[in-house]
Each structure stands twice: as C-alpha cells, then as structure tokens.
Amino acid sequence: MKKIGSQVTIAIDGPAGSGKSTVARRVAETLGLLYLDSGAMYRAVTVLAIQNELAADSPELIEQVKACHIEFADNGKTILLNTKNVSVQIRTPAVNRFVADVAKIPEIRHEIVKHQQRIGAEGSIIAEGRDLTTIVFPDADFKFYLDASVTERAKRRLAELQAQNVDITLAAVEAEISARDEKDKTRAHSPLRAADDAIIIDTTDKTIDEVVDFITAQISKDEGCSK
Ligand code: C5P
Numbered sequence: 001m002k003k004i005g006s007q008v009t010i011a012i013d014g015p016a017g018s019g020k021s022t023v024a025r026r027v028a029e030t031l032g033l034l035y036l037d038s039g040a041m042y043r044a045v046t047v048l049a050i051q052n053e054l055a056a057d058s059p060e061l062i063e064q065v066k067a068c069h070i071e072f073a074d075n076g077k078t079i080l081l082n083t084k085n086v087s088v089q090i091r092t093p094a095v096n097r098f099v100a101d102v103a104k105i106p107e108i109r110h111e112i113v114k115h116q117q118r119i120g121a122e123g124s125i126i127a128e129g130r131d132l133t134t135i136v137f138p139d140a141d142f143k144f145y146l147d148a149s150v151t152e153r154a155k156r157r158l159a160e161l162q163a164q165n166v167d168i169t170l171a172a173v174e175a176e177i178s179a180r181d182e183k184d185k186t187r188a189h190s191p192l193r194a195a196d197d198a199i200i201i202d203t204t205d206k207t208i209d210e211v212v213d214f215i216t217a218q219i220s221k222d223e224g225c226s227k
Pocket of ligand 1: 038043
C-alpha cells in the first residue's frame with residue numbers, strides 16, 4: 001500500500017444511505033484528501049435531462065452529456081453544471097426517481113467515468129459511489145464497501161429529508177431507495193457490487209465516528225508499506 005504522504009486513491013462503494021458520503025467527506029477532511037461524490041455527477045446529468053425534457057436513453061442527452069461541463073467547488077460541497085450551481089437541484093425527489101435510469105446508459109457512464117478518472121489523476125483522492133472500486137479506480141490503494149439494512153438506510157435518509165422540512169414517510173423513503181438499489185444492482189453495465197478485494201463494512205449498528213475511525217485506521221496501518 002502507498003504511504004498517505006504520496007498519491008493515494010481510496011474508493012468506496014455501497015447502496016443509498018449506507019453512509020459513504022458522510023464517511024468519505026470526514027475521511028477527506030481528516031487526511032486532507034480531495035473528495036469526489038460520483039453520484040452528484042450522475043445527478044447533474046439527470047438535471048440536464050429534466051431541464052431539457054430528454055428521455056434517459058435519447059441520443060440528444062448523450063450528446064449534451066459529451067458537451068456539458070461538470071465541475072466541483074469547495075472540495076465537493078458544490079457542483080456546477082455548465083457553470084451554474086446545481087447543488088440543490090440534484091437532491092430533488094424528481095432527480096432521486098430518475099437518476100438510476102440515466103446512470104444505466106453505457107455512453108453516459110463512459111463520459112462520466114473518463115471525467116472521474118481525470119479528477120483522480122490530479123492527486124490523492126477519496127471517491128465514493130457505485131462503481132468506484134470496480135470500474136473507475138480498479139487499482140485503488142484502499143477499497144471499502146459500505147452496507148446497512150434497508151430500514152436503517154431509509155431511517156437515515158428520512159432524518160436528512162426531515163431536516164430539510166420535506167414531508168415524507170419512512171415507508172415512502174424505503175420504497176424509493178429499494179427501487180433505486182434494485183436498478184443499480186441489476187443493470188447490465190457497471191452494476192453495484194462489492195469488489196473482491198474490498199473491505200466490507202456493515203454500518204447498520206455503527207456510528208459515523210466508528211466507521212471513519214475504522215477506515216482511517218486501515219489506511220494508517222498500511223502506511224509505509226509499498227504497494
Ligand atoms: O450516491 P447517490 O445516491 O447520490 O447516487 C445517485 C445515483 O447515481 C445512484 O442511485 C446510481 O444510480 C447513480 N450512480 C452510479 N454510479 C456511481 C454513483 C452513482 O450509477 N458511481
């Protein structure tokens with residue numbers, strides 16, 4: 001494994017609500033890494049489809065994705081689509097419902113993956129999503145797969161939504177994430193799965209601190225060994 005002082009790539013995959021974004025942001029802060037929220041990029045492309053009333057599998061959308069400019073600011077907290085801040089739009093219920101259909105289109109994935117690999121080449125990074133350990137960074141120095149029971153994941157999402165004053169039931173949130181998981185796990189291209197060499201962490205009964213501590217300990221443990 002590489003020393004954290006040299007360029008290091010940490011990849012995390014897992015289903016919705018498994019805790020990967022919160023954990024990855026925290027590890028990024030702790031270790032001073034670039035943070036890549038890959039789901040935000042698929043969400044931004046979904047905003048593009050909704051704004052232009054394009055079907056997920058339309059050739060026009062693929063052309064627009066090839067031509068569009070997606071960039072992050074504020075170490076991943078802000079996402080810009082063609083220079084416009086879409087950080088709020090990417091989290092709407094309409095995007096939640098549509099994003100997995102857009103993300104299953106191979107040509108769209110191809111464009112987004114290229115972009116992610118370019119970002120990854122810039123320096124040490126922690127990246128999270130559905131195919132970071134398997135497709136985007138198959139040679140990552142550290143790979144983790146986070147999971148949790150669907151009810152626990154739905155409870156976490158519900159708490160986030162309630163904090164934003166969204167009126168929704170636990171059952172509705174659970175149905176939405178189950179439907180999205182099913183699409184992400186069964187699609188033909190780059191389905192969500194745990195890489196053979198990923199460390200699997202069940203976060204159901206763990207706090208964010210416990211998962212962050214576990215991941216940082218794994219990385220520190222391997223510091224000094226050469227890959
Ligand atoms: O991580 P997040 O829930 O924001 O991801 C939204 C959706 O984007 C996922 O449900 C999935 O359909 C898609 N996605 C993907 N590959 C990734 C990250 C996200 O297909 N690496």
